[in-house]
Amino acid sequence: MAFPGLDPIEVPGQEYAWWRQIAQQTFAAVDQLAQFADFEAFFADLYTYFATAEPWVVYADTRSSLERWRSLGIELGVLSNFDSRLYGVLQALQLDAFFQSVTISTEVGAAKPSPAIFHAALRKHGYAAADAWHVGDSRREDVAGAKAVGLRGIWLMRSQPAAA
Numbered sequence: 001m002a003f004p005g006l007d008p009i010e011v012p013g014q015e016y017a018w019w020r021q022i023a024q025q026t027f028a029a030v031d032q033l034a035q036f037a038d039f040e041a042f043f044a045d046l047y048t049y050f051a052t053a054e055p056w057v058v059y060a061d062t063r064s065s066l067e068r069w070r071s072l073g074i075e076l077g078v079l080s081n082f083d084s085r086l087y088g089v090l091q092a093l094q095l096d097a098f099f100q101s102v103t104i105s106t107e108v109g110a111a112k113p114s115p116a117i118f119h120a121a122l123r124k125h126g127y128a129a130a131d132a133w134h135v136g137d138s139r140r141e142d143v144a145g146a147k148a149v150g151l152r153g154i155w156l157m158r159s160q161p162a163a164a
């Protein structure tokens, strides 16, 4: 998700509207919109819920990997096509302290695989693309996007969902 050229002050509202449309279309596609007495209230609650730790599950190997990389002195950054709620989610999950930077597509105005978001993240660390790795679960957005700007792109292919 990205809104190129949008005044930053308007980003949170546009993020909300973008997800609201997705939710509405999804329920409409399976003929379930009518079940909501108040879809707007439902969606407001849903949006808020996903800004908390509760619906998210951290993979069992995530924290230990982050700790290991931190102990090796590796700088870490988050590069995401999610939205501004990510800051609060990382805090709520107590993951924020691992990362020196957080780069979100809606703030950059470009989403992965656009080169612009990779360059924005690299600038925060002061590294050349050749000196950085990008790990992600999407072959197109993460691996191909990273490689296109000269980063090493690593595909994290999970075969199992995270245990709740």
Ligand SMILES: O=C(O)COP(=O)(O)O
Residues within 6 Å of the ligand: 079, 080, 081, 082, 112, 136, 137
């Ligand atoms: O799926 C999303 O909404 C975002 O995914 P990402 O953080 O890997 O970019």
